[in-house]
Amino acid sequence: MSWESIIPNVLAGDAQSLAGSSPASAMDNEQFAAFYARSARSLWAYLARVSRDPSLADDLTQEAYVRFLCAHHPEDGEVAARRYLFKIATNLLRDHWRRPQSSSIDEVPEHIFAAKEPGTHSDSVAMLAPAMAQMRPRDRQLLWLAYAEGYSHHEIAQITGLASASIRLLLFRARRKMARLLRSGGEA
Amino acid sequence: MSPFTCAREREVSDLLHRGHWPQACSEELRTHVGSCRTCSDLVLVTESLQESRRQTAQLPRLEPAGAIWWRAQLRRRNAAIDQMSRPILGAQIFALAMALLVIGALAIWQAGNWSAWLADLPGVLHLGALIPSSFPENGILWIIVPVLATIALLSGIVVYIASEKQ
Numbered sequence: 372m373s374w375e376s377i378i379p380n381v382l383a384g385d386a387q388s389l390a391g392s393s394p395a396s397a398m399d400n401e402q403f404a405a406f407y408a409r410s411a412r413s414l415w416a417y418l419a420r421v422s423r424d425p426s427l428a429d430d431l432t433q434e435a436y437v438r439f440l441c442a443h444h445p446e447d448g449e450v451a452a453r454r455y456l457f458k459i460a461t462n463l464l465r466d467h468w469r470r471p472q473s474s475s476i477d478e479v480p481e482h483i484f485a486a487k488e489p490g491t492h493s494d495s496v497a498m499l500a501p502a503m504a505q506m507r508p509r510d511r512q513l514l515w516l517a518y519a520e521g522y523s524h525h526e527i528a529q530i531t532g533l534a535s536a537s538i539r540l541l542l543f544r545a546r547r548k549m550a551r552l553l554r555s556g557g558e559a
Numbered sequence: 560m561s562p563f564t565c566a567r568e569r570e571v572s573d574l575l576h577r578g579h580w581p582q583a584c585s586e587e588l589r590t591h592v593g594s595c596r597t598c599s600d601l602v603l604v605t606e607s608l609q610e611s612r613r614q615t616a617q618l619p620r621l622e623p624a625g626a627i628w629w630r631a632q633l634r635r636r637n638a639a640i641d642q643m644s645r646p647i648l649g650a651q652i653f654a655l656a657m658a659l660l661v662i663g664a665l666a667i668w669q670a671g672n673w674s675a676w677l678a679d680l681p682g683v684l685h686l687g688a689l690i691p692s693s694f695p696e697n698g699i700l701w702i703i704v705p706v707l708a709t710i711a712l713l714s715g716i717v718v719y720i721a722s723e724k725q
């Protein structure tokens with residue numbers, strides 16, 4: 372006798388009733404598709420720029436959404452859902468960095484991005500890739516969340532798990548270093 | 560005021576995130592940013608990262624939302640099945656423990672009769688027909704016991720593999 376015949380509801384997609392209140396009850400397929408269309412590119416950009424590895428960003432983006440759908444996320448609207456998604460992605464990145472690597476992510480060359488950025492408009496953007504390469508991963512995370520995504524210190528603390536009080540100082544140091552690198556053409 | 564902040568930093572930051580910098584701000588603020596290191600760093604880094612975000616966001620070839628939705632559904636179903644299997648596994652372990660307990664109790668209770676039963680076994684199963692007549696009668700037990708032990712061992716392995724496949 373197979374499991375399918377014993378618990379047909381589970382395999383018919385009625386797992387929500389078994390697992391109690393489900394995240395999918397808050398977001399159906401179409402709602403998710405719309406949310407995905409609005410948020411996936413910015414999430415991918417965050418993962419790609421922080422990890423400096425586009426392939427890893429592909430994998431982690433997918434995994435972040437799958438976990439997002441499986442998890443019990445706050446139902447406070449899209450802003451909270453988006454923040455929760457970034458939190459999942461940040462944890463996935465951290466897990467990835469903690470795992471023993473065959474090659475370091477820092478070895479991924481920046482020209483992967485540079486080759487795909489024909490429309491670089493300003494010198495500072497052209498200098499961003501080498502400058503980002505010289506930042507620590509945590510600093511890249513903080514800078515991206517604060518200045519590319521526009522999150523507040525409190526929101527960054529929620530996403531990264533760092534103490535809210537320390538975000539300001541960490542960001543200030545990271546920003547000063549980044550500005551110095553941008554002005555010097557990416558050289559330390 | 561903190562030594563590493565400027566009083567106008569928040570104002571500049573708001574303008575940057577609303578896209579109002581530099582067109583929709585006063586000449587006085589632009590002059591301030593030009594002379595304040597904190598604010599000029601903020602403008603430089605924010606503009607670079609925002610532009611990078613715009614460009615990087617055009618790069619990915621994203622997987623269809625439907626595929627991710629389907630994968631999440633599959634994972635949730637598997638999690639639900641695992642959750643349901645847990646009490647069943649517990650019941651199986653309990654049943655196995657009870658069976659072993661009963662067998663153990665029976666073995667202790669009938670401890671004196673085991674040798675007699677084993678001695679009668681070849682006659683009951685007509686195993687004598689399988690063994691050469693030249694073989695000493697007392698030696699039959701030395702064959703039966705390892706054979707039964709092997710069968711029991713193989714049965715255990717078969718049951719284990721079958722349960723793993725399920």
